[in-house]
Amino acid sequence: MKKLILATSISMFSLSGWAASLPENLNWQTNWDAPKIGSPEAKRGGTLRTHLLSFPQTLRTVGPDSNSGLRSYFLDEMPSLVKRHPDTLEWIPDLANEWAFGDDHKTIYFKLNPDATWSDGKPVTADDFVFMMQFYRSKDIVAPWYNDYYTNTIGGVEKIDAHTIAVHSAIEKNDDDLLYILGSLVPRPAHFYANPRKDENQDGIADDYVRRYNFKAEPTVGPYALGRVQKGRSVTFEHVDDWWGYTNPYYQHRYNVDKIRMRVIRDNDIAMKHFEKGNLDVFDLILPDIWHDKTQSEPYRKGYITKYWGYNEIPVGAGGLWLNTAMPLLDDINVRKGIIYATDFDGMIKKITRGDYSRKPHAMGFGHGEYDNDGATPPAFDPKKAVSYFEKAGFNQVGPDGIRINDKGERLSFAITYGYQHHTPRIAYLKEQAKKAGLEFTINLVDGSSAFKYVLEKKHQIAFLNMGTSEVPAYWEYFHSDNANKAQTNNHTNYSTPELDALIMAYKTEFDLEKKYQLSHQIRAKISEASVIAPGYMVPYVRQGFWRYVQIPGNAMTKRTETMISNGSVIGLGTYWIDEAMKEATEEAMDEGKAFEPVTIIDDRYKL
Numbered sequence: 001m002k003k004l005i006l007a008t009s010i011s012m013f014s015l016s017g018w019a020a021s022l023p024e025n026l027n028w029q030t031n032w033d034a035p036k037i038g039s040p041e042a043k044r045g046g047t048l049r050t051h052l053l054s055f056p057q058t059l060r061t062v063g064p065d066s067n068s069g070l071r072s073y074f075l076d077e078m079p080s081l082v083k084r085h086p087d088t089l090e091w092i093p094d095l096a097n098e099w100a101f102g103d104d105h106k107t108i109y110f111k112l113n114p115d116a117t118w119s120d121g122k123p124v125t126a127d128d129f130v131f132m133m134q135f136y137r138s139k140d141i142v143a144p145w146y147n148d149y150y151t152n153t154i155g156g157v158e159k160i161d162a163h164t165i166a167v168h169s170a171i172e173k174n175d176d177d178l179l180y181i182l183g184s185l186v187p188r189p190a191h192f193y194a195n196p197r198k199d200e201n202q203d204g205i206a207d208d209y210v211r212r213y214n215f216k217a218e219p220t221v222g223p224y225a226l227g228r229v230q231k232g233r234s235v236t237f238e239h240v241d242d243w244w245g246y247t248n249p250y251y252q253h254r255y256n257v258d259k260i261r262m263r264v265i266r267d268n269d270i271a272m273k274h275f276e277k278g279n280l281d282v283f284d285l286i287l288p289d290i291w292h293d294k295t296q297s298e299p300y301r302k303g304y305i306t307k308y309w310g311y312n313e314i315p316v317g318a319g320g321l322w323l324n325t326a327m328p329l330l331d332d333i334n335v336r337k338g339i340i341y342a343t344d345f346d347g348m349i350k351k352i353t354r355g356d357y358s359r360k361p362h363a364m365g366f367g368h369g370e371y372d373n374d375g376a377t378p379p380a381f382d383p384k385k386a387v388s389y390f391e392k393a394g395f396n397q398v399g400p401d402g403i404r405i406n407d408k409g410e411r412l413s414f415a416i417t418y419g420y421q422h423h424t425p426r427i428a429y430l431k432e433q434a435k436k437a438g439l440e441f442t443i444n445l446v447d448g449s450s451a452f453k454y455v456l457e458k459k460h461q462i463a464f465l466n467m468g469t470s471e472v473p474a475y476w477e478y479f480h481s482d483n484a485n486k487a488q489t490n491n492h493t494n495y496s497t498p499e500l501d502a503l504i505m506a507y508k509t510e511f512d513l514e515k516k517y518q519l520s521h522q523i524r525a526k527i528s529e530a531s532v533i534a535p536g537y538m539v540p541y542v543r544q545g546f547w548r549y550v551q552i553p554g555n556a557m558t559k560r561t562e563t564m565i566s567n568g569s570v571i572g573l574g575t576y577w578i579d580e581a582m583k584e585a586t587e588e589a590m591d592e593g594k595a596f597e598p599v600t601i602i603d604d605r606y607k608l
Helices: 071-076 126-137 144-153 178-183 268-276 288-293 333-341 345-351 383-392 421-437 448-456 498-509 513-530 580-592
Strands: 003-006 011-013 019-021 027-030 047-052 082-084 091-093 096-101 107-112 154-161 164-169 224-230 234-239 259-264 282-284 305-311 319-323 413-418 440-445 462-466 533-535 541-547 599-603
Touching: 019 154, 047 282, 071 224, 082 178, 091 096, 096 178, 107 178, 126 144, 126 154, 126 164, 144 154, 164 178, 268 282, 319 333, 333 383, 333 421, 345 421, 383 421, 413 421, 413 448, 421 440, 421 462, 448 462, 498 513
Parallel strands: 047 259, 305 599, 413 440, 413 462
Antiparallel strands: 003 027, 011 019, 027 096, 082 091, 096 107, 107 164, 154 164, 224 234, 234 259, 282 541, 305 541, 319 462, 319 533
16 A cells, blocks of 8 residues: 655755755655565675676766666666566655655656665755756766666756655656656766866866766665676676665565676587586576577586576567668568568467567557557568568579578678677578568677667668667667667667657657657558567576575565576576585585485466
8 A cells, every 4th residue: 555645845955956846745655665685695795606698888877888797787777766666567665765646737746765875875856856867968978878768858956955856747748657767867976976077077078078977887776886896707796785676665675695606608508518517606597499408407407507497577678670671671571571470470489489489469569558459469570571572682593502582693692790699590590481572681790888879870671679668669769760770779670650650759758648648559560561680589587506505485486577687698587596514515415416306496477
């Protein structure tokens, strides 16, 4: 049950010098009654050893090359003003203890936790949220999406007092999504950026921000701060001393290990060997051939390693094959339609991923409730249909190698760019199936974080890529003309139309939920008609192996669990812990050849 608290009026000055005050008789809300997330059985201490497939391009969380790597540890999973409970999906306090809605349908007031501090010991205050707006609106961060979002979606932040803020939407009227949008804000440390010379930063941000902070990590409000960095080799995150989060009951008994050490191992098979030798504590078993075929070795048979499979209900983002319409031939809709029908994702899921994965109903993702409840189904593999579209595009001849050509002698051949070696069998399968329609896919494997940089710079013809998402789907970053034909934007297809622009802007500003849902459906339909993304697959579960001394609570899985044990890309809920006594006992058992009962945990409570 949510508690209501009446507020009195307070009046102070914001950073800009303008008077900011609280309206009278606000109904302050909070929620301390949802189920707690951590386990009282958890033990503090120890180092979790995991790995990265590639070293990050940058430690920045915005700007060029920042949308990959360790961003989750620095920004995406950091405490925000409020959060969804991972199981009940109720709003619960995070950096803010209380919140109250203004009667203008565009403002929410937040009372910050006065105990919240940055990892360097400085207090988190209203100034950090005011500075956040200044930071994200600066052109010096070279981040167009942030410039737009924090201007045209987030209208502003006013300081009421040191621990009270008013956050305004830029949209004239807002629906129930307002708390999600405004409550998800994460502060930026004003004190950390306070020292550049004034002649370098007229907007408060250094003109050379991108270079200056490329490998300089900010203080964090989260449980782990960056510790030792060995460029190209490893990074270590260290638990923040006396972390403020433990004053919030929802954070108690979580983030229990003292350190998370990530070693760069560029080959998954080599990383798995290190894991089975005990050099790593956790290893992702998402890949079907690993789970089904490669977990029969001695450490699993003797119960040294626990196998875990838990289903979740996390919204799935856009993804599949992104066709870059700025490239020759891909500007022809008939070529694109042919490619969509010549791409056999269903066969790939069945034969390469053992049927473990699921097909995305639509290129823009799944799990957003009424926003994507439009009855969409992905196009089925149909070589005959593909050929008919290729012929409409002028590819009427078939070369001696079986690949179609047009009157100019141009071959129907496109490179698929992707970032991980373990995806090669999937691309190879699509390549073989596409030949049935006279289409050639060539393979362009680019190392992990470099692959996303390659795509952001719009060098790709076709990108094999899945994007993250939120509960409310976003379209502007992917399909508005502001982001087309520009590097460092998420318009990976370089596709836009005036009609789509109008729908996207109407969607962004619509107050009535039913109308917003309908606009979302119309946008999705236009994207399908454009045939610029072949809808790919989704993985609605967590699957990991971890040594038996890495412990988890009973029924640890939640609807929003992204990973059970922290790995090289996601921190997760941090409900696990290391039992040092059990670790010692396990090592002794291994020395003596002693076996334990093998353990495989399958939690399908949230299986769709």
